[in-house]
Amino acid sequence: MDERLSAPLSVIKGAGPRRAALLEKLGLRTIYDLLFFFPRKYEDRRNVRKISALVPGAPSVVIARSRGCEARALPGRGRRLIKCRFSDGSGLLDAVWFNIKGLENSLGEGTRAALYGVPSLRGGVFEMLSPEFEILKEGAGPESFAGIVPVYPLTAGLPKNWLCRTIAAAVKTYAPLLEDPIPQEIREKNKLMPLAEAVAQMHAPDSPQSWKEARRRMAYGELFALQLAMAASRARNAKSGAARAKRGPLFLAMMENLPFKLTDSQQKVIDEIIDGASAGAQSARLLQGDVGSGKTAVAAAFAAAICDGGAQCAVLAPTEALAGQLCAQMKKYIPLAEGECLLIKGSMPAAARRKAEASAADGSARIIAGTQALLSEKLKFRKLGAVVIDEQQRFGVRQRGRLLADAAHPHLLMMSATPIPRTTALTLYGDLDLSVIDSVPAGRAPIETRLADYAKLPELLRFAAREILAGGRVYWICPRVEEGDGAAVSAVKRYEWLVKKLPPVKISLVHGQLESADKERALADFRSGASQLLVGTTVLEVGIDVPEASVIVIESPERYGLSQLHQLRGRVGRGARRGVCILLSSAAEDVPRLRKFAATNDGFEIARIDLETRGAGELAGIAQHGDAGLKSADLARDAELAMLARRDVQELAARGGLPPAETSERKK
Known part of the structure; x- marks a missing residue:
């Protein structure tokens, strides 16, 4: 990559330290980041x-x-x-x-x-x-004012017009420096735009058709990179010498002492995973299960069997809160000795971090959970037998590869609650075996979903207060952390408002911009009952498990896809209390879509409706998903494009002409 693309944003005219800090809040640190920071939507001013x-x-x-x-x-x-x-x-x-x-x-x-x-x-x-x-x-x-105008995500204090001008100037100057990683013969065969042109059209499309062609090029690039990684994975999985999973004393003790009865589907999937990892050859599997289907118990059973085989298991999660929760559940389910299940976090004190790293290196730590900290080159394992990745779609291909490159050839178990039709999953994850948990634990009632407008806010407050008095707890989700473009209420403002309106209720606030210790404190207070109402953003979307939580209020649901709403809804109704999800919206035009969502709790059906209502190829923005592997491609609507990329990679492999597996426009 041209070194000019790696330059910090401070080289840009007008981007002093203050604005550079604001850009970093949006995940932007280099010129390269700015080029791939695509609009969240467009205004058609033609x-x-x-x-x-x-x-x-x-x-x-x-x-x-x-x-x-x-x-x-x-x-x-x-x-x-x-x-x-x-x-x-x-x-x-x-x-x-x-x-x-x-x-x-x-x-x-x-x-x-x-x-x-x-x-x-x-x-x-x-x-x-x-x-x-x-x-x-x-x-x-x-x-310069009319035409198709980009609208970018913002953060408080960052002028919209300045950001648009800055990105436009950066694209004009730096996009021509991008090297196109897709071989020219592939681009010509598939009639794909050159990368530099596609990036320019993503930011300022000449027409809806040119945007579609640019998005197709960007999506193909991501899927091509994914298929390259899978080709490397298939070659790697053929190697022997991997740890053998065994149904030994830890596994048997866990099965005997579980505080609940496994569903038939969970038991079937556990058997599939352990049998696949017991032959001595490296296995790789995608585990799909709807929200609340019990994937964590399956992962714990697999980890216990890996430990029984004399190896270690790494558990990778996208957030520290989820990593901590997974570590706690592993300790709860598996009868491990003190210090045999560790949590490694980026926010750990240096001395505690060194001690944890030493335990992983000498093998005394048998299960090691964490976030990006597990990807550190300093972290060494005595014998890494398996890598479990929760919410796998939130990690890039190269991120996953750092752990899997271990010389012990660890098994891979990737878990996802994002519903993907089986044929699409096999297309996108063709190097993996596929297991599906297709039922939820007995006794769990469907979550009731209600639509409400802001005129019912006083009534909603009274309902939340009654629920808390009865022993329940309430999530309140807002679409943004702080004030920005648009009229949506921020989490910070809603927290301040709720504190005034509900003075007897203990309220916590959590969002992605908080320090890790503050986030953990807010979540710990909510879990323990020290606070009964938790205001937050979609940082709460994944894996937070509080059985007492019975109500979730989601503001501005029109800003989310239905599958994301389904993930959020799954935070309640996980214990003895029934769950209620309230969609608080003033967008009347979105009511038909939300009514379809409210009518079903089936994640696969919701994914189908989401695709129907979203359409396939309309002029739309690119959602910024942090560390998600795919930014332009869509798992549902780009299945044919994924098949095309898969065939192209297979043809290149057959001729021995594969480029390096880390090829990607959006390097991780």
């Missing part, structure tokens, strides 16, 4: 109209001249309304903004501007509330 031709409710761009602005105070400290009247000779348009200092000076009488918003009629005059705008020089057109 509809440029005269004021007289505006249609109420139809988003439009208008080029007009200001006739002057007025500002007036509103009730509440520091609140102001600014109204500017515009004319283009065909009609009048009033633009209204709130609490923007100095706007009336910027858009003074005679100022020529382009405005984008949704017009409405008010007293015979068109009006736009909080339109986007750009001041135009005399004779200049709206080229």
Whole structure:
């Protein structure tokens, strides 16, 4: 990779230490990161109209001249309304903004501007509330303002327009430096855009069709990299010398002392996994199971059998909270001695970290759980027999490979609650055996899902208070950590509001920007009952298991896919109390989709509905998923593209022409 792409963002004009720190909150540290930070959505501003031709409710761009602005105070400290009247000779348009200092000076009488918003009629005059705008020089057109405009994820304090300009300049300067990792013959055969062009079109597409072609190129690149990794995995799995899983004393004691009865499906899957890892050849398996189906007990049984075979088991999780929970459950299920099951975290004190690393190296630690800390080159195992990866889709191919490269040829068990149809799973994970837990533990009632709008917020508060008084606990999920673009309430603001509204209730706050110790404290308080209401973001989506939790409120559910909503919903109803999920939304147009979601608790059915409602190839943004292996590709809608990449890699392998397995546009 060209070294200029590895340069820190501080080399960019206008990105001083303060803005560099804000960009780092979005996971952006280098020029390369910025190039692959794709928009979360796009605004189609190609509809440029005269004021007289505006249609109420139809988003439009208008080029007009200001006739002057007025500002007036509103009730509440520091609140102001600014109204500017515009004319283009065909009609009048009033633009209204709130609490923007100095706007009336910027858009003074005679100022020529382009405005984008949704017009409405008010007293015979068109009006736009909080339109986007750009001041135009005399004779200049709206080229830089109109068209298909990217909308990026933001964090508080980062100016939207500055970020757009900065990314556009970076793409123009640095995208041509990208080396295309896909062989030219493959690109030509499949009619794929060159990488540099695809990156440019992802940020600023010329048309919906050019965006589709760019997304197809980016998705193929990710799937091609995945297939390369699988080709390497298939070759590696053929090696012998792996640890042999055994149904020995630890496994038998666990089976005898489990505090619940395994389902037939769990028992079948345990047998499949242990039998596959008992022959001395390296095994690799994907374990699928819906939310609450009991995957952790299956993983513990496998870990016990690996330990009985004289080897160690590493358990990798995407968050410290989940890693800690998995470690605690392993200790609960498996009769290990003190110190034989360890948790290694990035936030550990240095002395504790060194002690844990020494225990892994000398073999006294038999099960080692952790997050990215397990991927450290400093961590050595005496004999690594298996790697268990929970929520495997949250780790990149290269991340997984660091543990699997151990000389002991460890077995691999990847677990996921993200439903993937069997044919798609076999296409995307063709190097793995597949096991499915297709039932949930007996006695677990379906979660009731209700839709509510913000007019019912007082009633919802009373319901939450009653639930807590009856011994339950409540999650409250918000789509963002802090205030940013859009009207959605942040977790921080909702926490402050709930503290005022429910003073008798002990409330905790958790989100991804907290220090690890603060997150752990908030989760520990909620588990123990020291707090009864936990406000958070989707950091709570995965694996948090609090049996007393009975209600989850999800704000702005229109911002999530149905499968993600299903993951969140699965945080409640895990104990004796019935579970209730409340979707709090003001987006009336999303009600039909949410009603379909509320009507079923079947994760595979929800995945099917999600694909139907999302469509296949519409102009849409790219969700930023942190360490997820796939950013542009979609496990559901890109199955045919995955099959194409698989065939291409197989043909290259047959000719001995495979590029390195770590090939990827988005190196991990």
